[in-house]
Amino acid sequence: MQRLGVFVCHCGSNIAATVDVAKVAEMALMEPGVVHAEDYQYMCSEAGQAKIAEAIKEKNLTGIVVCSCSPRMHEATFRKAAERAGLNPYMVEIANIREHCSWIHKDMEEATKKAVILMRAAVAKVNLNTPLQPGESRVTKRALVIGGGIAGIQTALDIADAGYEVDIVEKTPSIGGRMSQLDKTFPTLDCSACILTPKMVEASAHEKINIYTYSEVEKVSGFVGDFTVDIRKKARHVDMDKCTGCGVCQEKCPSKKAPSEFNRGLNKRSAIYTPFAQAIPNVPVIDCDNCIKFKTGKCGICAKVCQAGAIDYEQQDEIVTQKYGAIVVATGFDTINLEKYDEYAYSQSPDVITSLELERVMNAAGPTHGHLERLSDGKAPKEIVFIQCVGSRCSDDRGKPYCSKICCMYTAKHAMLIRDKYPDVNVTVFYIDVRTPGKNFDEFYRRAVEQYGVNYIKGQVGKVILQPNGKLLVQGADLLDNRQILKEADMVVLATAIEPNPDVRKIATMLTASIDTNNFLTEAHAKLRPVESPTAGIFLSGVCQGPKDIPETVAQAGAAAVKAIGLLAKDKLLTNPCTAKSDELLCNGCSTCANVCPYGAITYEDKEVNDHGIREVRRLAVVNNALCQGCGACTVACPSGAMDLQGFSNRQIIAEVDAICR
């Protein structure tokens, strides 16, 4: 017979305001096996944990139930507390009377009744618990970083500097990401390339960092400490070892009609290309969709002009399989498609551009060589209107419900830079709110208004009208002055909302990492574990987790690296002992369990059994505890009821259901 203790937490008023906690404790004493019950204001506090330890020792408890918050929050806390008091940690059960009860109910009587039922179910289960011992698994001392933007580069550098091997997998032909497309950075206005390219070089030169560009993660298996990943290295059709990066092939390539991805489609590039001059690696790729050789078989000019003989039209995709202990996701963002925002005339006039396009226009290596000009006729603009929150903070399904966070600052930056370089150009900004929290951020915005004379108008724009003379007419409202505004402009710049890179869904599925309704990766805890995914061994770096600017991204990248290093520093990890186990006498070797196991943890052995005096050799299922993740799929699939999950046995679950239905 078990000797059980029940501990009911008030969680301040979170539980106690809706649930009669004293009543729950009182009722617990009537349950079979319960010899001790008490309630306390904060069970998770040091004092609360001491109460648990004291009761375990004094009353000689063999198991405990903590009625508190979700086990995702504090199961580990209470297991550790029990272990310190000499109890096997798997003799601890949590009855979730906060998320499952007090937070979602208002009526005290009803909620108390439900809390009692949840407590009973947990007591019924713990009565059948048996002490479990975790196993051990090894840790591969190598990290994978998915995405080679500033987030991925920083994470990789930090992990590598701690002495671990890191692979960066980047989809495009070069690392650098969005930051490489920016001209200047706020709030210091230093040149983006000047601070990014040294980091790119550092990453590529680091002896512990290996970069796979033009590559994608194709398959992920395994678990924390021991992931196996297939990486597809797409055929570059250029030999990385032979190419000297001289650039002659790009100059001579006769197909120069493909839109340049790096310049956001504002100008054209050749079919064989490096995205930008400072690309790392400085080895071009052939874009087969636009290459004449690949389309018609005739051409081959790049191969002819290449002195190094690096062009290889026969090159095929290659799959590299590698083992990792930790995976960091740093897949970044893109701007939203403006198809649903045609009132801003983006599709109708080349003089309506996004802010990211303006970065390219302002950049010396951009389509206009850094000259501010209208893309329709090349003329210098005299009036520029910026429209904020295009697709951000949107209440209908056209845009995003969240604030993209970076737009207020970069718009102030653009406005200031234009006023500084072209003092005769008038700049107007339409805004809903100006949001500039951050070190030296509000001062930056005020400089734009006070020193540079940027005209900020509180109000939204209803329509941008293309006029027959090619000029734009911006129709908006000034909410402070309560008047309609019709403003003629030569250029309109849209602060377009950002969204996670569309590939993130595919990657999250491979990693079994959860994502929210906006496709941002979910963190393990919104406040206390912001750089970890709920899936063990997966870490989050940069905008894939939520909108953020460069300083924040770099900070988070470092934090993700620290978490990954903390994992890689361990030689062994304790494995969850709640794994499946097959009853030899019931198993008939049918293979159903092996077919449903997503981890390949089940194999078969011919083994002699003694079935009630009959000795015979049978084919039996055997679970590899190192691979089993305790998902329970096999226990449901097994037709003879031979498979059971330790810690969640069929008997335990039936006992819980019985207790609920009693």
Add this chain to the structure above:
Amino acid sequence: MKYSYYPGCTLRTKAVDLDLYARASAKALGIELEEIEEWQCCGGVYPLGTDEIGSKLSSVRALNAAKEKGQALVTMCSACHHVIKRVNDDMKNVDDIRTRANNYMELDEPYTGETEVLHFLEVLRDKVGFDTLKEKVTNPLTGKKIGAYYGCLLLRPSKLLSFDDPENPTIIEDFIRAIGAEPVIYPYRNECCGGYISLKEKEMAESMCDKIMDSAEGFGAEMLITACPLCMYNLNKSGKLPVYYFTELLAEALGVRGECKEEVQA
């Protein structure tokens, strides 16, 4: 192709040509428009009040008449289309209105939004197909530069009307191409003409229409087409470009305009 047809009261008075050209064109295209019996005025904009069902009943009667025949209901006037489609949505999705309207109507079987409501332009696009229409055109309006004027009632609220993209519609431009002419795209094509404000604040409506006309003219339009009698009224006051109902040009392209013309004048 057989449809129930709801002309609406303006098509019996000021906009009789919108109706006659439509009927003649439909006939030429093999579309049967069966006018529903004893239809009443849709109520203009008034049925959109959320607390009143009395003003929605005429739409419900028309919708139910089409339902009893097992036909989709075709409209011609933008305002009637807007009103009937929105009342239909209420009958489908708003419990309170559906219950009260049905309690009042005492129909054999309650009406719950079953009828499909189609504007004649949608029939041309989705049922006939603009490609087929193009083939049936005998008298293409080659070389004519026509600005589509959508106004607001056909496009918004966009999810409910589900007529076309409210900011960048294409249906009337595609129609113009189908009858052999050249569409002129101008930014004011989906702006309001002023509607009923012309009765109270004439100057405001005039300035709204002037903007539409100037913009269309600036981009090279020689004429405008519309599906709305009220837009026609307001735009004609401005008098800068000629304005036609889309059905008139359709009838012309199909070679049946002449036979209607006398009737219109009569």
